[in-house]
Amino acid sequence: MASMYDTLVNLLVDRFEVDRAEIRPGITFEDLEMDSLFVVELLVVVQTELKVKIDEDSASPRDTIERAAEMIEAQIAAASSAP
């Protein structure tokens, strides 16, 4: 199974026209020219495709791709351990 980081990279490439060569774990959305509206849209796509709801206040264009992947993983873990 692909890691959440790889999944996120694929979403950015396929859905947000980001150049795959530009993406690395430490790069921020801002560096990829993704502003706050793009980040909110990314959360919509994540919710639709990955069935994970991330609150829009918890993500920002200054987040790195790695941190966003960790946040999604943590949310999945929290949801699966919920009663």
Added chain:
Amino acid sequence: MSTASVAVTGLGLVSAAGVGVDDSWRTICAGVSMARRDPALAGLPVDISCTVPGFSPATHVGRRSSLIHDRFVQLTIAAAREAVTSAGLDPRTWDGARVGVVIGCGLGGVSTWERQHRRMLESGPESVSALLIPMLVPNMVAGHLGMEFHATGPNFVTATACASGATAIGTARQLLRDDVCDIVLTGGGEAGVSPLIVTGFAQMGALSKRLDEPATASRPFDVDRDGFVIGEGSGILVMERETDARARGAQVLALVAGYGATADAHHMTAPDPAGVSVRHALRTALADAGVGPGDVGHVNAHGTSTPLNDAAEAAALQDVLGPGPAVTSVKGVVGHSLGAAGAIEAVCTVLAIRDGLVPPTANVTVQDPEIELDVVAEEPRHQRIDVAVSDSFGFGGQNAVLVLTAP
């Protein structure tokens, strides 16, 4: 109010006849209809349209365009870039505060609206794009041009349905005459070929039902016309005061010499059969331009190919201008692009003046005997044009008439 002369110094055109002024104009002058069966409309009561061929948002606009722009914005950005380049202007060096943007648009991002509505019904509200609103609001087309060209002067959209593009140009001219702006990017953009919108027009009975022979469906002023064919596109003009344009050595393609705007105040969609307000708009525009009816050599008509419009328009043109002007409707070739139509037609009128060439109206096999205009058909007509009229009428009864003159 200043009476400063306003010049057209740049043009951009994206239509069913092609991407770019040269391609579009060549096809329009050939007089061959671009209407086709449209696979995107398959199964609907009317499935023919005039869409822009070979338009690639990624190539013509930018890598992320499809993510953030509805098609009406994409078509308009492409036309505006061509217009600014052809005017010989460099937005990196102009004073953006003196540059205005006035764009006509009747509908806005209707394809985005439909797509997202379907998504909400099928997958729930959480699946609706966060970019829905910025993609659908009609004023965003002017907003994007402001961002694209660093134009920070007055920036807005005019909505007078199928007259929107002409209304925008007339309004933009006033910003220059009032010295609010030194440069205005104006015109119109529309992309209304979506299943819901096409069906809406079909339900009104406004569209041609020649589904089996789409290339003959749009036939303005022909005796067998039965409705319009929906199109899409954008026409953009760069306008400046003539003195400024001359001072910087710019090409002056034509002057926007007159403008008349009126309302029928009669019916939601049907033209006033008496045509009082259309006549008044024509006379106002001529008076504004300081020319008489006999001076008009060419009319780029609204000519939608609907029975009602063409009859009412022809009666008004005959009454005010007489039988003299060479009349054409480019909608025979490119269909009716709604809010963009008046702007596309203004661009064509400028080109007709530039080239001394009136394009033929496609599909006029037998001119309606009730219409006594000199409708140019089959072949383009070469003639010197000093004064031309481009008239546009919108649902809602809004009429906008431009008088364009040779520089």
